[in-house]
Amino acid sequence: MAHFIVTGAAGFIGSHSVDCLLEAGHSVAGLDNFRTGRRENLAAALTHPQFELIEADVAAPGAVAGIAGRRPVDAIIHLAALVSVPESIANPALNFSLNIEATQQVAEAARIHGVRRVIFASSAAVYGNATQLPLAETAEMRPISPYGAAKLASEAILLGHAAAYGFVARCQRYFNVFGPRQDPSSPYSGVISIFQQRYQAGQPVTIFGDGTQSRDFISVRDVARANLLAAQATTSGVANICTGRSTSLQAIVTELARHFPGVPAPRYGDARSGDILHSLGSPEAAWRALGFRAEVSLETGLAELLGR
Ligand code: UD2
Numbered sequence: 001m002a003h004f005i006v007t008g009a010a011g012f013i014g015s016h017s018v019d020c021l022l023e024a025g026h027s028v029a030g031l032d033n034f035r036t037g038r039r040e041n042l043a044a045a046l047t048h049p050q051f052e053l054i055e056a057d058v059a060a061p062g063a064v065a066g067i068a069g070r071r072p073v074d075a076i077i078h079l080a081a082l083v084s085v086p087e088s089i090a091n092p093a094l095n096f097s098l099n100i101e102a103t104q105q106v107a108e109a110a111r112i113h114g115v116r117r118v119i120f121a122s123s124a125a126v127y128g129n130a131t132q133l134p135l136a137e138t139a140e141m142r143p144i145s146p147y148g149a150a151k152l153a154s155e156a157i158l159l160g161h162a163a164a165y166g167f168v169a170r171c172q173r174y175f176n177v178f179g180p181r182q183d184p185s186s187p188y189s190g191v192i193s194i195f196q197q198r199y200q201a202g203q204p205v206t207i208f209g210d211g212t213q214s215r216d217f218i219s220v221r222d223v224a225r226a227n228l229l230a231a232q233a234t235t236s237g238v239a240n241i242c243t244g245r246s247t248s249l250q251a252i253v254t255e256l257a258r259h260f261p262g263v264p265a266p267r268y269g270d271a272r273s274g275d276i277l278h279s280l281g282s283p284e285a286a287w288r289a290l291g292f293r294a295e296v297s298l299e300t301g302l303a304e305l306l307g308r
Contacts, residue, residue, distance in 0.1 A: 001050075002026045004231060005073055005115075007058045007106065008080030009045075010037030012182045013121060013174070013223055017077055018045045020224035021231075026050070029067055031080065033057045041181050059102040065109040075117035075231040078106045085125065086188050088147035099150035100157070107161040117168040118158055119230045122238065124175045124216075124279060126152040133246075134216075134282040137173070137238050144274075155238060162236045170230040170290075172223075175242035175281045179220030180305055191249065192217065195256055196305060204264035209271035211250035216242040216280045219296035221304070229290040242281030243294040255299060259306050 004021055008014040009030025014037065021028050027050035030042065034055065045051045056063045058080040068076065081099050082088060088095035103120070110118050125148035126141045143149040155171040162169035176190065184193035195205045218241065226241045253266055286292040296304075 002074035002231070003029070003071060005029050005031065005064065005067060005076045007031045007064065007076065007078045007102070008037060008121070009053065010034060010039060010041050011079060011083075012041070012179075013177060013220060014079040015041035015045070015181055016179070016220045016224040017079065017227045018042065018051065020221075020228050022048050022050055024228055028052070029054060031056045031058060031064070031067065033080075036083065036183070038181075058105060059097050061105065064105050065112050068109040068113040068115055073113065073115045075119055076106055076110060076115055077119040077227055077231060078103065079121040081121060082147070084186065084188055085145045085147045088145055088150070092146040095146045095150055099147065100153050103154035103157050107157055110167050111161060111165045115167060117170065117231055117233065118162065119170045119172060119227055120154060120158050122155055122171040122173045123148065123151045124173055124240070124242070124281060126155065126173060129276055130279065133278060134244060134280045135240065136282045137240060137285050159236055168233055169236045170233050171238040172226060172230060172241045173238060173281070174223060175216040175218055175240065175279065177220050177223050178217050178305065179301060182220070192252060192302070192305070195252065199256055199260045199263050202263065204267050205253060206267045206269050207249055207253065208269050208275065209249075210268070211253065211266075212248055212277075213275065214246045214248045214278045214280070216245065217247055217252070217298060217301075218243050218294055219301035219304070221301070222294040222296050226286065226290065226292045229292050233290055235289065237285070237289055239286040239289050239292075240281035240283060241286060241292070242283050244281060244283040245298075246278065246280045247298055255302055259303070259308060
């Protein structure tokens with residue numbers, strides 16, 4: 001049994017990662033400040049004897065280090081973040097604190113307490129507007145938001161500290177993650193969570209543009225497993241966490257609508273400004289470095305999301 005710290009434990013990806021680590025027989029100290037995380041996401045974990053929930057702010061100096069000093073830690077899985085691109089544009093100072101200063105605190109905790117590995121929630125946003133698909137990790141990185149810039153800066157902080165102080169850092173560049181517990185409440189929430197909520201309320205969805213835009217949608221269950229694998233990795237590096245499969249928004253609507261017979265037809269609105277048309281990752285580096293391949297098909301992932 002290994003012992004892990006998960007930051008952002010009550011969030012969407014955090015809570016699934018906690019569940020996955022506990023199921024694999026490990027013990028977990030979960031940190032969250034509940035800014036966007038929700039206690040109900042941890043309903044199962046909170047009944048588990050190997051789980052401890054700590055209300056703490058990862059960006060607060062010494063907070064993570066204090067917890068890492070209590071007992072030997074095999075890995076810190078750092079998922080706490082400001083997760084909204086528009087919020088990072090509206091509040092770049094908060095983005096700096098939650099997405100860069102917090103990472104520095106995690107690196108410090110790993111250095112001081114000899115933590116063997118740090119796993120980091122990076123994003124496809126580090127690439128910006130791709131010129132060539134599928135995106136490989138060697139593609140040029142030109143973030144186009146404070147959020148993307150902070151993810152890239154955090155990767156550099158962790159990889160530099162890992163090389164200097166002898167721990168392993170794994171930067172996981174998540175693509176479009178979907179699944180249960182994703183918060184649909186903002187217009188910029190993941191499109192699948194918004195569509196699910198609308199269909200369940202018997203309302204039509206709105207497609208921004210013509211629906212031909214495509215994404216590399218990956219189930220949160222696969223993402224949690226990728227985090228578990230990264231927590232056992234022996235070399236530092238970056239890897240896309242994606243499926244390598246491209247799905248149009250139109251195809252998502254068709255598949256979701258199958259589960260909601262009689263639901264109103266989609267409405268169409270203007271394409272969202274700043275949207276990219278297509279996004280697709282190459283999954284090869286994750287396979288080579290972690291032995292990770294996405295296993296949950298889109299159909300299965302959507303059925304799981306709907307509880308079918
Ligand atoms: C993803 C990330 C974002 C950032 C970005 C970088 C998510 C949730 N967001 O944004 O954080 O990393 O990639 O490129 O993973 N749409 C509709 N109707 C709606 C809502 C959305 O048509 O009600 C469209 C939207 O205009 C876009 C597509 O659905 O074309 C996907 O939108 P999204 O916000 O889920 O994800 P994305 O790829 O824009």
